Amino acid sequence: MRFAPSPTGLLHIGGLRTALYNYLVARQSGGAFVLRIEDTDRSRFVPEAEAYIRESLQWVGIEPDESPEDPAEHGPYRQSERSARYSEIASRLVSAGHAYLAFDTADEIAALRESGDTPGSVRYDSSTRMRMRNSLSLPPEEVQRLVAADSPHVVRLKVPDDREVVVDDIVRGQISFAADQLDDQILVKSDGYPTYHLANVVDDHDMQISHVIRGEEWLPSTPKHVLLYEMLDWSVPAMAHLPLILSPTGGKLSKRSADKHGIPVFVLDYRDSGFEPEAVLNYLALLGWHPDSDRERFSLDELVRAFSLRRVGSAGVQFDIEKLTWFNEQVLRELSSQRLAEKLAPHIEAAGWTCDRDEMETIVELLRDRISLARDVTSYPEFFRDPEDYDEKAVRKRWKDDSGDLLLNLLERLVAGESWDAPQLESAFESFLAENDIGKGRIMPVMRIALSGRASGPDLFPTLAVLGRETTARRFRSAADQLGAEDASS
């Protein structure tokens, strides 16, 4: 199994799903998961991309068994380092009459394409190749002269015109293509680098890849690959073309459409947004695949056991960030306090806050069921700093003329208790209510406003307990002072 991304940009979420499925099949069959870098397009090469791919896989925990950094017997794992092998195969194809040299210029090819009545109706293929300048149409002496003169040329696949090519796909079954509908695919570009089609077939064979698992966008070129395997007398690996991941409105999940829907596209953006790798993997696994039960929560190991390419669907799937978020909530709830605290820490730090370890234990438990993403911890600043302002609506609704006094009286009572813990605070609070004959609804929202500036939040007494005597006193006084006897109607 191999994951063979092209380092022309950052690894995106669709690429990660492809990697995941490859990984799952590799693990469950005891095979190797190979990372191969397909860097044959020198004009679009992005130097940082390879490191990004590696870091992304590392983050989610599906690391390759063989890769440029971890080579095994089938290296090198960068196509740019395998040129000699591609040239060798290209020559072999040419001498066997399965490929030919083409000397046409870009203008000549453009002219060919425009010769049809509708755009795209004329291709460089079995029906037009004899009209072009190539080693099939030109006299041999002319071809020799051009080669000797270092005339720029490409190598094209000589696609037969009289047969069907059948692709056996695990996801879709048998698909047949009429060969005369295929173009004479360029195998080697004029800069000497192979195209994807040649390099991919050669490498998959050389690296003994048993399963080619990739996106559906490759389906139309698969018959050309099958032809190459046949011409080289190599066996065709098992093929599986995965349904494409679409945007929530149906189109392609491009950077643009994703941004519009608030969906991160690049893998590490998920990390930076506070998504858990387990959740991302779990969601991605289910995006196109369905287990043979109604179960939805899977760890990576469980996925390895349950996954099957046969249960991968064939229709495009729309990305749903809300469902991913739900998976993320599930993951957070299953974490130990300590692990959860570790997850939240970077986001607290990023907000410029600090928090000591003991307090963190409690805070984490108060927040666990209230956050969807690790970074949501920043929606609860009350644990880290005094309120900066008071929510107007909450104050209007809950703060009465006597609220300030009530708060100060209550504070006096709470502070008088010998210990400052949640049960103690609560019982002091209860007796205060009884003595003053007021209901919870009268004072609790007021306390919340004083603590956080808002009328809702986590359990009140544990919150008071973590905040401590001093902070509580300061916030109560400050609220009484600032909001004072402010009239609800003013």
Added chain:
RNA sequence: GCCGCGUUCGUCUAGGGGUUUAGGACGCCGCCCUUUCACGGCGGUAACACGGGUUCAAAUCCCGUACGCGGUACCA
């Protein structure tokens, strides 16, 4: 245009001739729990693209149409 793939609740999907009043999950709505907001529990909303055929029987098989997606590069 041509080639290929696809089409079950808004979304991810189960089901692949009778087991189906079409099941699950997310979302949404309601109720319960509750000091608030969440969590949780319970309940509800909502789908077989359309038209022909085959068959005693079709969401399920076949054909067509529509629509969507992909490909049609010296990109991958």
